[in-house]
Structures are given as structure tokens and as C-alpha cells.
Amino acid sequence: MAPEEIITDDMEQLLAVxxxxxxxxxxxxxxxxxxxxxxxxxxRIMEARFATGFELLGEQxxxxxxxxxxxxxxxxxxxxxxxxxxxxxxxISAMLNRRNEVVGLTCRVGRAVxxxxxxxxxxxxxxxxxxxxxxxxxxxxxxxxEMARVLxxxxxxxxxxVDTNNEIAGDGDIPxxxxxxxxxxxxxxGCKQHDIMIQAVExxxxxxxxxxxxxxxxxxxxxxxxxxxxxxxxxxxxxxxLENLMANPxxxxxxxxxxxxxxxDEEARRRGTQKVVLERxxxxxxxxxxxxxxxxxxVVYHDVADTVDRILLGMQVTPEVRLRGSDGQIxxxxxxxxxxxxxxxxxxxxxxxxxxxxxxxxxxxxxxxVRGLTRSKVERALRELRADAVLVNDVSLADTVxxxxxxxxxxxxxxxxxxxxxxxxxxxxxxxxxxxxxxFGSSNGSIEEFALRQVEDAIAQIAHSNAPMELLPQNAYIxxxxxxxxxxxxxxxxxxxxxxxxxxxxxxx
Numbered sequence: 001m002a003p004e005e006i007i008t009d010d011m012e013q014l015l016a017v018x019x020x021x022x023x024x025x026x027x028x029x030x031x032x033x034x035x036x037x038x039x040x041x042x043x044r045i046m047e048a049r050f051a052t053g054f055e056l057l058g059e060q061x062x063x064x065x066x067x068x069x070x071x072x073x074x075x076x077x078x079x080x081x082x083x084x085x086x087x088x089x090x091x092i093s094a095m096l097n098r099r100n101e102v103v104g105l106t107c108r109v110g111r112a113v114x115x116x117x118x119x120x121x122x123x124x125x126x127x128x129x130x131x132x133x134x135x136x137x138x139x140x141x142x143x144x145x146e147m148a149r150v151l152x153x154x155x156x157x158x159x160x161x162v163d164t165n166n167e168i169a170g171d172g173d174i175p176x177x178x179x180x181x182x183x184x185x186x187x188x189x190g191c192k193q194h195d196i197m198i199q200a201v202e203x204x205x206x207x208x209x210x211x212x213x214x215x216x217x218x219x220x221x222x223x224x225x226x227x228x229x230x231x232x233x234x235x236x237x238x239x240x241x242l243e244n245l246m247a248n249p250x251x252x253x254x255x256x257x258x259x260x261x262x263x264x265d266e267e268a269r270r271r272g273t274q275k276v277v278l279e280r281x282x283x284x285x286x287x288x289x290x291x292x293x294x295x296x297x298x299v300v301y302h303d304v305a306d307t308v309d310r311i312l313l314g315m316q317v318t319p320e321v322r323l324r325g326s327d328g329q330i331x332x333x334x335x336x337x338x339x340x341x342x343x344x345x346x347x348x349x350x351x352x353x354x355x356x357x358x359x360x361x362x363x364x365x366x367x368x369x370v371r372g373l374t375r376s377k378v379e380r381a382l383r384e385l386r387a388d389a390v391l392v393n394d395v396s397l398a399d400t401v402x403x404x405x406x407x408x409x410x411x412x413x414x415x416x417x418x419x420x421x422x423x424x425x426x427x428x429x430x431x432x433x434x435x436x437x438x439x440f441g442s443s444n445g446s447i448e449e450f451a452l453r454q455v456e457d458a459i460a461q462i463a464h465s466n467a468p469m470e471l472l473p474q475n476a477y478i479x480x481x482x483x484x485x486x487x488x489x490x491x492x493x494x495x496x497x498x499x500x501x502x503x504x505x506x507x508x509x
Contacts, residue, residue: 006114008178009033010088014109017073017085019066021058022046038107040066041095067102075171079189080466084171089178091167110170112178113139117146119298119322119330123288124151129233131254131285131304133240134292140236141167141212143292145178147234148210153180157232160185160206164193164465168212182210190465194222201226211235216467220253224285233286238461242289242301246308249503250470255289255308257281276376278312280305296324366390366440369398372407373427380500381433387440402435433475451478455485458506462491466508470496473503 011032015023022038029035031050038057039047042064046057074092077083081094089110094102116139123130124147132140145168152159159182161168161175169175169184183204187196193211197219200209209226211219214237227233237254239245245255252258259281268275284304291299300320301307310317323331366389370378375391382389392398395414401421403411408423415421422439424431451474458469471482479495482504486493492507 007033007111008114009109009111010085010090011035011109013085013088014090014107017070018107019046019062019069021060021066022048025057035109037109039105040070040107041104042067067105070105070107071102078165080165080464082165084166086172087170087174087176089167089170089176091165091171110167111142112145112176113142114146114149114178116143117150119296119324120290120300121150123290123300123302124234125155126288127232128287129227129285130235130287131289132234132236132292133242133244133289134236135240138292139295140292144168144210144212144234144236148182148208149178149180151208151234152182157207158205159183159208159210160200160204161210162187162193162196162200162212164190164212168210191467193465194218197222197226201229201231206231208232208234213238213465214251214254215461215465215469217250217253217470220251220285224253227285235286241291242304242307243311246311247472249472249501253282254285255280255304256284258312280308280312284308291319298322366400367392367398368400368402369393369395371395371401371403371411373402373404373424373432377427377429377432378402378436380429381436385433385437385440387436389436389440400439402432402439451482452485455482455504455506459486459489459491462506462508468505468507471504471506473497473501476502479504 015026018026018038019040022040026032026035026038026048029048034050034052035048036051037049039049040062043061045059046062046066048055048057070092071094074085075083077094081096083092083094084090085092089112091108091110093106093108095104095106097103117124120143130147132143134140148159148161148168151157161179161182161184163169163184164187166186169179169182175182175184185196185200185204187193194216197209197211200206209231211223211233212235214220214223214235223233223235237245237251239248239251242255245251246258257280258278261277261279263275263277265275286304289301289304291301293299298321300322302320307317307319318334321333323333325331366387368378368382368389368391370391378391381387382391389400395401395411398414399419401411401414401419403421403423404427405423405425408421411421411423422435424435451471454471458471461469474482479502483493483495486504486506491509494505494507495502496505497503
């Protein structure tokens with residue numbers, strides 16, 4: 001049977017700082033153990049939000065006095081407008097008006113959960129560098145805290161936690177007991193996290209360094225420096241899956257980095273690929289990645305280097321899926337899936353083997369044959385437009401043909417109800433791009449939506465880390481949309497890099 005989980009929430013300390021109306025309502029509430037946060041907004045009735053649903057706390061709207069009642073009983077707000085209650089894991093975030101006065105508070109309940117890493121305890125014991133991935137709110141920080149405690153208190157290792165927002169060990173100078181014998185280094189400014197990471201290694205001789213949310217290039221470089229010094233790294237990073245990191249130019253170094261390599265003619269023929277392919281640039285910083293997909297479900301990649309290589313080669317990847325059943329037993333299964341190479345988060349069709357192209361030709365995507373056009377231009381346009389199409393080398397397999405007007409008569413012989421022939425005036429990238437946009441225009445909305453969601457995610461991360469965020473490479477039209485969206489949120493942005501890797505960088509205000 002799995003070890004029983006023990007939860008401590010220090011709820012008395014949180015209730016003690018709340019206005020009387022909220023405190024009285026919550027003190028004997030039957031769902032107190034499910035409480036997620038309390039919201040106090042000026043001029044509105046206070047709310048208690050639970051895992052499912054919410055409840056109003058009283059009938060009177062919150063006043064300035066109610067807000068000040070809380071502010072005076074908690075720690076100081078940092079530059080991210082966050083504060084806490086000393087020796088607890090509760091977090092209080094403020095909303096300010098234009099005069100920097102507090103007009104709203106979000107009081108989030110922090111809980112220390114012991115016994116949450118039994119599913120991955122064997123991975124931690126190996127001493128490998130471990131990276132946790134998963135969407136916000138799924139429990140990465142909770143598991144990270146428990147991993148630090150186990151390594152320090154049960155394995156007697158020298159553990160140092162780099163605690164940027166005091167979310168691992170709580171507010172105040174004395175860390176929360178949930179980290180056990182681990183030591184905690186606070187970070188005065190999120191932009192300086194990479195400096196504190198290096199200080200942890202140089203000044204305090206740790207055997208293990210624990211980091212929450214590696215989010216920019218400087219922090220990724222600092223993580224590699226720590227790993228190269230023989231210190232075990234346990235960390236989380238922005239991204240839901242391993243492929244997210246591979247497609248993120250800022251964080252790709254965590255998994256070895258991706259580089260473009262030009263093969264010789266003979267080697268390209270041997271591999272069955274184009275001459276220009278993607279390869280892993282260096283050994284990964286982290287040996288193992290763990291993707292959290294739910295409270296009782298996670299995916300383990302035990303060999304990050306091999307997994308990245310397989311993804312880039314379009315080979316099958318078989319991660320380990322771990323499930324906890326209702327009886328507490330842990331089941332380990334393999335999950336096979338086909339993988340395709342990544343460039344900016346989408347398949348690089350030119351790197352697919354002949355066998356994989358043939359397999360994709362029956363996958364439901366449009367099958368495109370080109371005549372008289374430079375293939376690399378077509379592939380680039382397909383990538384930038386995220387077109388739902390694959391290139392085929394045999395016109396008999398195609399349902400769409402793209403050619404020049406010089407070859408239009410020749411290719412018209414293949415025109416039928418099952419195969420459409422399109423011609424462009426010349427072999428220029430702009431004409432190829434526009435033709436593919438019109439042919440597969442239904443997919444163009446998805447790239448715009450994807451690119452704008454990138455901006456939204458970046459803005460949210462900037463609010464969290466106050467650090468610049470680099471987006472994925474896009475064409476000029478999409479970059480303009482991203483610049484406009486950043487400007488609407490009063491953030492500065494600029495383009496960096498050269499085509500076709502030119503991309504938008506968004507900076508904190």
C-alpha cells in the first residue's frame with residue numbers, strides 16, 4: 001500500500017488575519033478542508049472559493065478597513081505584489097489602483113502535503129537530475145517541496161532550496177517545517193534567481209539544489225553550470241511536456257539544445273532524409289523528466305538524451321506511465337506513440353524518413369506534390385502556416401499539386417476531382433507562401449490563435465517572474481500581431497534573430 005498522505009494547512013493563522021465577517025463564516029465551515037482561496041475586493045462581498053464552486057462571506061461589501069485589516073497582519077509585499085504569513089505556505093497577492101493603493105486581495109491557501117512522491121521515490125534515489133513538468137496548479141511545487149524534505153531528512157543529503165517567491169518554504173526568515181532539514185535561500189528579486197543559483201553552489205557546498213520554475217535563458221545556463229559541477233538538480237520549468245522545452249529556444253538547453261546540421265550527400269541518402277536535419281546540440285542538463293498529468297498519473301522519461309534524439313529522428317518514443325489506483329497500488333505501463341521532429345513546435349516535414357512520409361500520406365492530411373519549385377521554400381511556408389499537409393514524392397499519391405505556370409500544362413494532366421492543380425507565376429517565396437495560404441487557408445487561423453496564445457502565456461509569466469520572455473519564431477505578419485498584442489498590455493517588445501528564426505521578445509514594463 002502507498003504511504004498515507006498527511007496534509008497540514010496552518011488554517012488558524014490564515015483565519016486570524018481575515019476580517020471578522022469572513023473569519024466567523026469560515027471557522028466552522030464544513031468544507032474548510034477544500035478551501036482554495038479567499039477573495040476580498042473593494043466594494044464587493046468577500047468570496048470563499050473551493051475546489052468546486054464558491055460561497056459569499058456575509059452580506060456586506062468589503063471596505064478599505066477590511067483590506068487594511070489583512071495588510072497590517074501579513075508580511076511586506078514584494079515587487080510582484082505578493083506577501084505571506086510567516087512560517088506558513090499561505091500566499092496573499094494584492095491588486096493596486098493607479099495610486100498604488102490596495103483595492104483587492106487574493107488569499108491563497110497553502111498546504112504542505114507529506115507522502116506525495118511515493119510514485120517517483122525510486123527516481124529520486126538514483127541521484128539523477130530530475131525536471132518536473134506540468135500545467136499550473138497540478139502540484140509541481142508540492143512535490144518539489146516533499147522531494148527536498150525526503151532528500152534532506154531521510155537521505156541525509158545537503159539540500160539547498162532556491163526559493164524565488166517563498167512558495168516552497170513559506171514567508172518569513174524561518175522556513176516552514178515541510179522542507180525538513182533542507183536549507184532555503186530567498187531571492188530578493190526574481191530577475192536575480194540565476195545569481196542565487198550559482199551562489200548556492202559556490203558558497204554552501206550542497207549535494208542537491210532544488211529550484212522552482214526555471215523560466216529564462218540565464219536560469220537555464222545557471223542550471224547547466226550547477227549540473228556540470230556534479231550537484232544533483234531537482235527543478236520545475238515552464239512547459240507542460242518535453243516537446244514544449246524542445247520547441248522553446250529559451251529553455252531548449254535544459255534538454256540539450258537543438259541545432260541544424262547539414263549532412264553530406266551520402267549520409268543523407270543513408271538516413272533517408274534531407275541534407276539539413278535537426279540534432280541535439282549537447283548533453284541535457286536533466287537526466288530524467290517527469291510530466292505530471294494528474295494527481296495520480298504521471299509520465300516518466302528515464303533517458304532524456306535518448307528521448308530527444310528519437311523525437312528529432314521521428315522514431316517511436318515509449319515513456320513510462322505511472323498510475324495510482326483506488327486501492328493505492330501503483331501501476332507502471334508503457335505508452336507507445338509515434339513522434340515527429342520539431343521546429344518551433346511543429347513537425348519538420350523535410351526531416352521525415354521515406355517510410356514516415358508514406359505513413360503520413362494516409363493520416364488525413366492533404367498530400368502535396370510540387371513541380372518546378374524549390375522544395376525548401378514550400379517546406380518553410382508549410383511550417384510557418386502550420387498547414388495540414390505533407391509533401392509526397394510521387395504525384396500519384398497527391399491530392400494537391402503546386403507548380404509554376406511553365407509546368408502548368410504538363411501537370412494539368414493530373415487534375416481531377418481527387419487532385420487539384422495550382423500554379424504560381426514564379427519560384428519566389430512570397431508567391432509560394434501566398435499560394436499555400438490560399439490552398440490551406442483553413443489552417444491559418446490556428447497559427448494566429450497559437451501565436452497569440454503564446455503572447456498571453458508570456459504576459460502571464462512576465463507578471464510572475466518579471467523577466468523578459470522570448471516567443472517562438474514566426475513570420476513577419478504573425479510577429480506584427482504579437483507586437484500589437486503586447487502593446488495593448490502596455491508591454492515593450494522587439495524582434496530578435498535572423499530569418500527564418502526571427503522571433504519576438506517581450507519585456508517587463
